[in-house]
Amino acid sequence: MEFMTQEATEFFASQAPKGPNALVRAMRALIRMIIPVLALMGVFIWADFGVGQPITLFDGLFLANQPQLQPSQWLTNGHFLVALTFLVLNLTNRRYGAAYATAQVTLAWLILGGLVYYYFVVSEQSFMERQLPSVRISVSFVLALLTAQYLSISIFDWTRGRPWWRAPLYSAIWGTAIFCFIFYPSAKYGVDQPWISQMLSHFVLMILMSFLMLVPYFLARPVVKPLPGFGGA
Known part of the structure; x- marks a missing residue:
């Protein structure tokens, strides 16, 4: 986490105004960041809406003799859409490198946090208007996803090159x-839920999604080409 935060700091420092063309370079860096950040935030928002949409497709594949443990009892579209965040980050990393992808994650979370703060604190919206997860679940989710995103950026950067599928898959x-x-x-230990089976089921399904995400990644490769200095097949 500290390493990735340092990378984000170095990225912003590298984009700081220097010389007569500083404003032009700063504007270019800002424009480049808009689409990746909006794409990542779009996935976050889409996943949030998907939380209320249970998935029944996999019922019967896991513990068919125990209906209470079926994936539809806890698995939603939001769980699956988490996999899209890694696709978005992989494409940014492929094009601009790890520092840029790290800045993308940092900015997206900061903006998202600001929007949540404004909605519930500044505009004084009631928390009771929608069913919100507990503080423990919310903190666990943010910590887990933020850590996963930062480390996945490093893993992509370490494994980029040939064959083309290695970095995005790993x-x-x-x-x-x-x-x-x-x-x-962190979210469910000690809770009266079969969280271990949920975790393993979710992990297996997300592995499947990791392979499926290679298809859009492959299709995007001719468009999202690495800039000079960044290897990648």
């Missing part, structure tokens, strides 16, 4: 593992 799988094995124990 980063997504490790990101998924980090998310699941941080979120579920």
Whole structure:
């Protein structure tokens, strides 16, 4: 986490105004950051809406003789959409490098946090207007996903190159593992729920999503090409 925060700091420092063309470079850096940040925030918002949409497709595949443990009892579209965050980060990392992707994550979370603060504190909206997760679950989710995103960026950067699928697959799988094995124990340990089976089921399904995300990544490769200095097949 400290390493990735340092990378984000170095990125912003590298974009700081210097010389006569400082304003032009700063504007270019800002414009470049808009689409990646909006894409990541869009996935966050989409996943938030998906939390209320249970998935029944996998019922019967896991513990079919125990209906209370079926994935539809806890698995939602929001769980699946978490995998899209790694796809967005992988494409940014492929194009601009790890420092840029780190800045993307940092800015997206800061803006999202600011929006949440404004909505509930400044505009004085009631927390009772919608069913919100507990503080423990919310903190666990943010901590798990933020850690997974930062580390997946490093893994992509370490493994980028040939074959083309190695970096996006490894980063997504490790990101998924980090998310699941941080979120579920921290959010549900001690709770009267079969959280271990939920964690393992979610992990297996997210591994499947990691492979499926190779398809849009492959299709985007001709458009999202690495800038000079960044390797990648």
